Amino acid sequence: MALLLIGVGLFQSWNVSLSILNLCLISAIMALGVNIQWGYAGLFNVGIMGFAALGGLAAVLVAMPPVEGAWSAGGWGAIGGLFLAFISITLAVITYQRMSAGRTRSILIIAICVIGFFITRSVFGPATHAIEDINPAKSGYLGGFGLPIVLSWPVGGVFAGIAAWVIGKITLGLRSDYLAIATLGISEIIIAVLKHEDWMTRGVKNVVGMPRPVPFEINLQTTEWFLNLSSTLGADPIGFSSIFVKICYACLFVTMLLIVLWLSETALKSPWGRMMRAIRDNEVSANAMGKNVTKRHLQVFVLGSVVVGLAGAMLTTLDGQLTPTSYQPLRFTFLIWVMVIVGGSGNNWGAVLGGFVIWFFWIEAEPLGLILMNAITSGMADDNSLKLHLIDSAAHMRLMTMGLILLLVLRFSPRGLLPEK
Amino acid sequence: MEDLLNAFLLMSNFVFVPAIAYGSQLALGAVGVTLVYGVLRFSNFAHGDTMAFGTMVVILFTWWLQSMGINIGPLPTALLALPFGIIVTAVFLLSSDKLIYRFYREQKAAPVIYLIASVGIMFVLNGVVRFIIGPNDQNFNDGERFIVKARAMKQYLGTAEGVSIKVSQGLTVITAIIVVLALFWFLNKTRTGKSMRAFSDNEDLALLSGISPDKVVAVTWILVAILATVAGTLYGLDKSFKPFTYFQLLLPIFASAIVGGLGNPLGAIAGGFVIAFSEIMITYPYKKFVAYIVPGDWKPEGLVQLLATDYKFAVSFIILVLVLLFRPTGIFAGKSV
Numbered sequence: 188m189a190l191l192l193i194g195v196g197l198f199q200s201w202n203v204s205l206s207i208l209n210l211c212l213i214s215a216i217m218a219l220g221v222n223i224q225w226g227y228a229g230l231f232n233v234g235i236m237g238f239a240a241l242g243g244l245a246a247v248l249v250a251m252p253p254v255e256g257a258w259s260a261g262g263w264g265a266i267g268g269l270f271l272a273f274i275s276i277t278l279a280v281i282t283y284q285r286m287s288a289g290r291t292r293s294i295l296i297i298a299i300c301v302i303g304f305f306i307t308r309s310v311f312g313p314a315t316h317a318i319e320d321i322n323p324a325k326s327g328y329l330g331g332f333g334l335p336i337v338l339s340w341p342v343g344g345v346f347a348g349i350a351a352w353v354i355g356k357i358t359l360g361l362r363s364d365y366l367a368i369a370t371l372g373i374s375e376i377i378i379a380v381l382k383h384e385d386w387m388t389r390g391v392k393n394v395v396g397m398p399r400p401v402p403f404e405i406n407l408q409t410t411e412w413f414l415n416l417s418s419t420l421g422a423d424p425i426g427f428s429s430i431f432v433k434i435c436y437a438c439l440f441v442t443m444l445l446i447v448l449w450l451s452e453t454a455l456k457s458p459w460g461r462m463m464r465a466i467r468d469n470e471v472s473a474n475a476m477g478k479n480v481t482k483r484h485l486q487v488f489v490l491g492s493v494v495v496g497l498a499g500a501m502l503t504t505l506d507g508q509l510t511p512t513s514y515q516p517l518r519f520t521f522l523i524w525v526m527v528i529v530g531g532s533g534n535n536w537g538a539v540l541g542g543f544v545i546w547f548f549w550i551e552a553e554p555l556g557l558i559l560m561n562a563i564t565s566g567m568a569d570d571n572s573l574k575l576h577l578i579d580s581a582a583h584m585r586l587m588t589m590g591l592i593l594l595l596v597l598r599f600s601p602r603g604l605l606p607e608k
Numbered sequence: 609m610e611d612l613l614n615a616f617l618l619m620s621n622f623v624f625v626p627a628i629a630y631g632s633q634l635a636l637g638a639v640g641v642t643l644v645y646g647v648l649r650f651s652n653f654a655h656g657d658t659m660a661f662g663t664m665v666v667i668l669f670t671w672w673l674q675s676m677g678i679n680i681g682p683l684p685t686a687l688l689a690l691p692f693g694i695i696v697t698a699v700f701l702l703s704s705d706k707l708i709y710r711f712y713r714e715q716k717a718a719p720v721i722y723l724i725a726s727v728g729i730m731f732v733l734n735g736v737v738r739f740i741i742g743p744n745d746q747n748f749n750d751g752e753r754f755i756v757k758a759r760a761m762k763q764y765l766g767t768a769e770g771v772s773i774k775v776s777q778g779l780t781v782i783t784a785i786i787v788v789l790a791l792f793w794f795l796n797k798t799r800t801g802k803s804m805r806a807f808s809d810n811e812d813l814a815l816l817s818g819i820s821p822d823k824v825v826a827v828t829w830i831l832v833a834i835l836a837t838v839a840g841t842l843y844g845l846d847k848s849f850k851p852f853t854y855f856q857l858l859l860p861i862f863a864s865a866i867v868g869g870l871g872n873p874l875g876a877i878a879g880g881f882v883i884a885f886s887e888i889m890i891t892y893p894y895k896k897f898v899a900y901i902v903p904g905d906w907k908p909e910g911l912v913q914l915l916a917t918d919y920k921f922a923v924s925f926i927i928l929v930l931v932l933l934f935r936p937t938g939i940f941a942g943k944s945v
Contacts, residue, residue, distance in 0.1 A: 590731025
């Protein structure tokens with residue numbers, strides 16, 4: 188793998204090679220999260236995209252500076268609205284649990300939901316409008332807390348964990364398809380919220396220029412020690428500054444990857460990990476031994492989602508912007524799945540390897556596909572419509588290739604590149 | 609009285625007619641999902657993209673027919689192309705079954721493995737569709753646009769509101785009724801249909817009675833090809849064809865199938881309409897409607913919209929969650945395990 192990356196560095200450029208490496212590292216962490224759910228417990232999560240997007244949201248809320256005047260205009264209204272919604276749902280749940288079944292209970296619950304909905308709307312609507320009206324071209328949202336962006340990584344994990352807990356509470360214990368369908372749904376909804384709640388995320392206007400945990404290239408180029416360093420290395424300071432920044436990111440991400448990997452390995456080898464695998468391999472007998480299968484599943488589902496949320500926050504940090512439209516299920520959910528299955532489900536090292544290999548090919552498949560298409564069509568005339576069509580659609584070959592890889596590995600080598608021990 | 613009539617016409621135009629058409633499309637999709645679930649026992653994630661694939665083939669044949677100058681007057685040419693689409697889709701589904709699912713059937717693999725395999729097929733189909741026809745919108749509706757025009761209706765009734773019914777909407781409902789009736793006739797009256805139901809109820813018993821599993825599975829895939837292609841084409845005629853929208857249809861289709869009880873075709877149809885009506889009714893702005901039914905000076909300020917249209921997926925999701933919480937087997941008892 189390292190050889191491949193070095194090869195890209197030599198043949199394309201070190202800049203490309205390092206940016207692939209950074210995304211490989213993030214993909215590896217996401218794949219670890221999915222491996223916790225699938226490899227340890229056999230849970231099929233189709234909503235990875237949503238949990239990663241929650242991590243991105245955390246990055247915005249934690250790190251962006253607060254917008255002048257937005258809080259006084261409607262910040263408390265918006266928070267109060269969310270709080271009221273929470274109260275009405277809690278009330279409805281308490282009513283459901285405390286009262287005995289019957290028509291009175293149903294009517295009461297519906298009344299609580301309807302009244303709660305309208306009160307929430309009356310507080311929430313004006314507040315969000317007020318926020319969105321403040322300088323819509325530049326801000327028009329609440330902003331965040333202006334804290335260091337690295338803090339958003341655990342926060343992203345917590346956000347994803349909460350969402351996972353709600354979904355898991357509803358669907359775990361029912362048949363496995365329901366978890367898959369419900370996670371598919373929640374991820375679509377999370378993306379819809381990010382796209383349309385302008386007061387929180389600026390919606391499709393995107394949040395750009397997020398703070399960084401590493402220095403900016405421009406600042407580096409005027410710093411004395413950096414100029415000295417690049418002249419000792421005999422490098423061009425402008426090009427070197429961007430490579431240096433990427434190396435800084437890579438160091439941060441490697442540290443995170445090692446921490447997550449170490450934790451997952453320790454967990455897998457502990458009695459807890461053995462119990463999880465026992466449950467995965469035979470739920471009935473594990474249940475008979477007194478293990479609460481549903482509870483363990485919920486636990487492991489939340490843990491895995493926390494890791495995915497963490498990786499999502501890291502990804503947004505690396506991009507320096509939150510673009511809700513960039514969250515595509517094929518890129519965020521199913522690609523991660525291919526990584527886990529190809530790498531070797533149940534084996535953490537396998538997930539990491541899968542993250543690296545698949546991300547590398549996902550990126551490099553595009554130039555390779557283009558070369559291939561050019562080769563196939565080289566005999567045709569330049570204005571041949573078939574040739575133009577084939578070259579235009581070369582990018583879609585990636586999807587097909589990934590699907591084929593998934594199917595082939597699942598069929599002929601279901602244990603993956605690095606099988607579980 | 610006049611106002612009430614206007615209010616009713618307004619609702620018919622913007623809520624009832626679109627919801628009936630959308631509900632029929634969802635119902636056809638959900639019946640396909642439910643059939644796969646009943647016979648093969650997994651949730652087919654590739655269904656949305658199968659619909660896209662079938663529709664794509666129909667569009668290609670429509671273009672071919674159009675270039676030959678063949679059309680059927682006021683009806684869209686796509687109807688003529690439909691059989692070709694169904695055949696190609698059926699061939700594709702049967703070969704995917706032979707290459708992929710059959711292996712896992714022989715292994716008696718866990719349902720979740722089928723699920724992952726269907727995700728793989730979804731990927732491949734997604735790539736194929738985008739590769740051949742591209743990721744953009746395609747409008748392939750020709751022929752007449754409306755059965756009933758709103759303006760003509762207004763003049764006829766002398767009201768302020770009118771109802772317009774698009775040809776695609778009328779076609780959707782009629783085709784859906786024909787397809788569903790034919791399906792139920794097949795399932796209830798023919799020998800093959802009966803053996804399919806027996807297989808779905810109790811696989812071991814069906815095998816003991818000498819029902820050939822390969823035949824049942826093959827027939828199921830052919831039915832799925834018909835349902836998916838018809839549903840996809842109708843949806844494409846009514847709105848427009850865009851591969852990604854078909855992928856997103858997966859959630860409302862699953863929600864419909866689960867609301868009706870997975871494995872229960874009748875329930876899937878009811879579920880489709882439940883989802884379609886709630887989706888449209890919850891995201892419809894009632895401003896004008898309220899203005900008609902309340903005395904003049906009470907006219908509301910806002911749009912009186914319960915939920916922004918952007919959250920229509922949230923509606924099917926919430927219904928799905930409620931059903932899972934309170935009746936995991938669906939409104940009509942489906943399979944629970």
